[in-house]
Amino acid sequence: MLTSSGAALGTFYAAGLTAAEIETANLDPNWAASGLSTGSPIPLRHKSIPGFLSEKQLAIHHTSHYGGALRGYSALDDSLQSETAFASDALGAMLRSRVSKANSVILHEIYFARLADRANKPQGDLAAMIRKRFGSFDKWEADFIAAGKSAAGWALLVHHPVNGKLYNVASDEHAVSVLWMASPLVAMDTYEHAFYVDYENRKAEYIEKFVEHVDWEAVQSGSI
Numbered sequence: 001m002l003t004s005s006g007a008a009l010g011t012f013y014a015a016g017l018t019a020a021e022i023e024t025a026n027l028d029p030n031w032a033a034s035g036l037s038t039g040s041p042i043p044l045r046h047k048s049i050p051g052f053l054s055e056k057q058l059a060i061h062h063t064s065h066y067g068g069a070l071r072g073y074s075a076l077d078d079s080l081q082s083e084t085a086f087a088s089d090a091l092g093a094m095l096r097s098r099v100s101k102a103n104s105v106i107l108h109e110i111y112f113a114r115l116a117d118r119a120n121k122p123q124g125d126l127a128a129m130i131r132k133r134f135g136s137f138d139k140w141e142a143d144f145i146a147a148g149k150s151a152a153g154w155a156l157l158v159h160h161p162v163n164g165k166l167y168n169v170a171s172d173e174h175a176v177s178v179l180w181m182a183s184p185l186v187a188m189d190t191y192e193h194a195f196y197v198d199y200e201n202r203k204a205e206y207i208e209k210f211v212e213h214v215d216w217e218a219v220q221s222g223s224i
């Protein structure tokens with residue numbers, strides 16, 4: 001169980017975790033680099049993706065929006081850890097904002113880490129799960145694109161551990177329409193900040209290119 005204070009845990013991670021330390025702390029090694037643990041953003045995997053996202057688009061998104069969410073989360077978490085005398089309205093707003101910002105951090109980490117610089121498709125078990133649930137990869141893709149066009153925040157492919165099913169989910173504000181216990185596999189950011197530098201108001205064009213740039217190997221491995 002994690003019983004360390006946020007500050008102590010942050011220091012621990014900043015110094016670098018060994019495999020033994022990750023195991024002792026009962027952490028998912030795929031997530032040891034998350035900003036929620038380290039307090040620092042994960043560096044961009046791709047500086048640019050030619051034909052999809054420019055260096056300027058990715059840099060602004062990574063620094064201002066992912067980085068901003070992490071800074072906001074950390075500030076709120078510190079306040080909620082160190083102070084107790086909040087009025088109930090203020091406390092409620094802070095609790096909700098912390099969840100929204102933590103979700104934003106997690107989803108941005110999946111988004112950036114699971115972008116591919118070349119087209120590829122799921123293989124093996126994951127491909128079979130998609131076919132079983134959606135009928136075919138193309139049907140999943142069409143459903144996911146439609147979910148993305150309807151979302152003001154995120155379109156997600158998630159896996160539910162309770163029934164083993166995959167779902168496409170549209171979630172706004174990082175925290176609306178969350179499917180409890182489900183794990184996001186693919187996270188498509190549909191906020192304007194994710195595409196406006198490169199696509200202006202052509203959201204559909206961005207979405208249709210996104211689905212060609214999912215790194216399905218990274219999805220399968222669960223890595224960020």
Ligand SMILES: [Fe+2]
Pocket residue numbers: 061065066108189191193194
């Ligand atoms: Fe974003």
